[in-house]
Amino acid sequence: MPSTEKSGEIFRIITADDHPIILQGLRRLLEEDGRYNIIAECDNGQKLVDTVKQREADLIICDLSMPKLNGLDAIREIRKLRPEIKILILSMHKDAQIFEKAMALGVDGFVLKEDIYDQLQFAIQTVLKGGKSYSPRITESLAKEKSDKGDLASEILTRREREILRLAALGKSNRDIGDELDISVRTVESHRSNLMRKLDLQNVQELVAFAVKQGIVSVDEIES
Known part of the structure; x- marks a missing residue:
């Protein structure tokens, strides 16, 4: 770096x-x-x-x-x-x-x-x-804009998917997410695939942008 x-x-x-x-x-x-x-x-x-x-x-x-x-x-x-x-x-x-x-x-x-x-x-x-x-x-x-549009993530994602979305947006690997949530890497991958499909996200950059827009993570958290 x-x-x-x-x-x-x-x-x-x-x-x-x-x-x-x-x-x-x-x-x-x-x-x-x-x-x-x-x-x-x-x-x-x-x-x-x-x-x-x-x-x-x-x-x-x-x-x-x-x-x-x-x-x-x-x-x-x-x-x-x-x-x-x-x-x-x-x-x-x-x-x-x-x-x-x-x-x-x-x-x-x-x-x-x-x-x-x-x-x-x-x-x-x-x-x-x-x-x-x-x-x-x-x-x-x-x-x-986020407050005007409401919380889309809460409407279409499960609680576990929202947890994984937040951690992924913060840059954590699937292994790190699994360790933090006490679930297997394969389970993380499955949830992550599901939430990407539900939200029509194509890559991690779009995932981060969505998470910030919805208030799931703040820009300050990403910068730190």
């Missing part, structure tokens, strides 16, 4: 935004810190994907609203090409549904542009250490 505390280590960053002033601001903000080197700047999503094919990077900081290929579609392609790269979204969008889509793609962080000076440096350091970081305004919006 990378750490921003290693002496002399320089992290390679690709930035993507269709506004030159944002790219310039990111370069000025990050290169004042000797730990970061912006190796490429992209003004559209397709250029970002093409750059990732050609360059090795530790972190991508990208907008969502970009021409030629939007941010979410670009991230989807990048996850196929280089699943190990950390991805941090920098966006003006506070919409909970957009945040959920980003989480389902496995992004590592989401910072609102209005919070760039307060939270971006912290988010970058957290993500590069293997953690997750999300703007509080986003999680507040998500919590409001």
